[in-house]
Amino acid sequence: MPVTPGELAGAAADAVAAGAFMVHVHPRDDSGRETFETRHVVDAVLAVRAATPGLRVSVSTRDGIVDTARRKLAHVSEWPSPELGGPDCASVNWHEQGALEVAGASRDKGIGVEAGIWTPRAASRFVATSWPWQVERVLVELIPGVTPGSDGPWAAERILAALGMSAAPILVHGEERWTWPVLRWAQAGGYDVRIGLEDTLVLPTGKEARDNVELVAAAVRSGPGTPSQWPVPDPL
Template sequence: MTPAELALAAAEAAAAGAFMVHVHPRDESGRETLETRHVVEAVLAIRAATPGLRVSVSTRDGIVDSARRKLAHVAEWPSPDLGGPDCASVNWHEQGAVEVAEALRDNGSGIEAGIWTPEAASLFVATSWPWQVERVLVELIPGVTPGSDGPWAAERILAALGMSPAPVVVHGEERWAWPILRWAQAAGYDVRVGLEDTLHLASGSEAHDNAELVHEAATSEPRTPS
């Protein structure tokens, strides 16, 4: 929740095998925020604890009450060398996604394009942005992403995405988190895991922290997808 707690969790995740972290900075009351001072405090705390660790932050809908306010906040963020994030996730189905991506680009931060559905993938590939983003995040969310099976849903998005010029990360949430992670590992995609995606280990037991999830993802053997 606090910058110090985020920094400790980031350091532990890196020690467990993570090569970068994705965080949601919060204000004094614990609410997610896009305010520059809170974003910078979180990023700087993580960098101080783990120099060289790449830090991504969220720009998801719901943190602020409008696309206009979101853009205003993101446009104020400093460049990474002055405490801004190395990159930020932008969900391509959300209103104003392109404008937020442009603001990040202007600030010198990388863009992670969040693609939740085949429709969002089609919108994304119809632009010049596939050649401008740092990576594509194929995000599979039960009840939001079409499909009753996580890997099946991932394949449909990946088909709509086509040959991406940027690295592709594939990850799921809730009951899809571990099936998709293992499928993506076996298929050769980059993966992510953390408490944002699931509170449980693959066995179903509750995870102690992000580091425990990362450790399990990094050490277990993936199966070849059928």
């Protein structure tokens, strides 16, 4: 698993060579823990850009990295704009406390917002705001035991129905045992897809994946080959 800025950069370059058009990374501090601290975020983003010029880089704002929504917002508000080393975009999970404030702080810095929608309820909350016309993309995330539904594709259909006609591109991906069924379903439906070690540790065959690159290559082989449907790797 890539951890340091150099490792993230190398993994990003290899993933692009395998067919990815963008990367989503989780910057870490010197001890290897995920962090929102500006210097570590900038170090990770700049390392990836140096290895793969022009590549769009997304970062996470997920809960659990800091202990309160207020601290998260304070960190995100300190990030520089993309031109000064900040990320190109940030994923914001719409069910999390303070999501609208974190999204607003990102937008104010010129950082694009990816709306993470895990449930139909979160989708309904999202469409009730003005944000559907402001986000860079919508991330429909299907997680067993969290997203309602007995299987990933069925759960995806429920969220997409709650979203209605989206003003932004939609990326659909699953995690754990739903990863590969959802990815194939999304590819067949013409949606953008994502794959990486945050989603699954195994290939479609059940064999443990060596790295993000092996996952990306398997995803490209499993579905349509147009660049808009190639995966966004997510090195946790």
